[in-house]
Amino acid sequence: MIIKDSHIPIYFQLEMEIKELIKDLQPGDPISSEREFSEKYDISRMTVRQAINNLVNEGILVRKRGKGTFVAEPKVEQPLSGLTSFSEDMRSRGLTPKTKILDFQVIPSNRSVAGKLMIQEGEFVYEVRRLRLADDIPMALETSYLPLSLMKDLTKEIVNASLYDYIENDLKQQISHATQTLESSLSQKQESMLLQLKDGAPVLLIERYSYLGSGIPFEYVKSIYRGDRYKFVIDMKRANQ
The missing domain is CATH 1.10.10.10 (Winged helix-like DNA-binding domain superfamily/Winged helix DNA-binding domain)
Structure with a gap:
């Protein structure tokens, strides 16, 4: 009424x-x-x-x-209270995750990437660009940087399966925590094409730094998530006074 x-x-x-x-x-x-x-x-x-x-x-x-x-299709919710992989998030919601590798190469790190991974500038890193899908619907575009020294036998097949499984089960390394920042933006031409969006559609820009139990960063990721299909949920508790 x-x-x-x-x-x-x-x-x-x-x-x-x-x-x-x-x-x-x-x-x-x-x-x-x-x-x-x-x-x-x-x-x-x-x-x-x-x-x-x-x-x-x-x-x-x-x-x-x-x-x-x-x-519209309901948005996928991701809580910000725990560190999980994209594949784990999608499976927990009854969705089928899929990864399309757009680019996989070893490159010398520039000053910015080296600083984020706590390595020397020029040390080699994997640069991996991935399109993330859930039930064959594009959800996110990710660019990851991974130190070659920590995972010398990394392959496209491993990344396509689950990087976190590889680190924990094959390398026997404990994944400890991550720091993540979020901000809103508008999609650019190539991003819009890959994510099946109109140019200038709202997106979420996310940067994540992931660390091993030793405190060493093993991953720096820049992600672009569809604003119309994804939302993040924060469970906040009042601090003791």
Whole structure:
């Protein structure tokens, strides 16, 4: 129900109405048109468009040119309270992970990468670019840097399976912790193509530094996650005063 003399903006009330309506729908189901919402609630189509645009930006709805507006696929949630691999995250949610290796090479480290991995500038590192998929849907674009000195027999096949399994089971090294930073951005042309997004779509930029139990960093990763399919969840506890 829309209350027109409420202090709550009408477009926001309509967003809440649509969220309730789609609870009984499945991903991919169509919703009513702007005209139908306008007539049903006796409000302007501009107000309806604002509400729908906001829900599209949230990743709750998706527009398809010439077809209408549909319920979007739910976003994958990743808690920030533990260190897990992409494959582990996807499997825990009943999704099938897949990795497409875009580039795998050994290069001398530049000053920036060397500093992040605590090695000398010029020491060799693996540079691995991967497209991460879940149920064959592109989710993230990753570029990883790994010290050659720590894993001299690393191969594309190992990376394609599970790097963390290789480190823990084959190298018998304990993975301790990671530091991760997140910021919002807009996709660039090549990123948009690989992630199947429109140019300028919202994405999450993530940098992660992962460490062994000895305190040595074994991985520096720059990732671009689809903003419409992925969200991070933080469980926060109030600090003791």
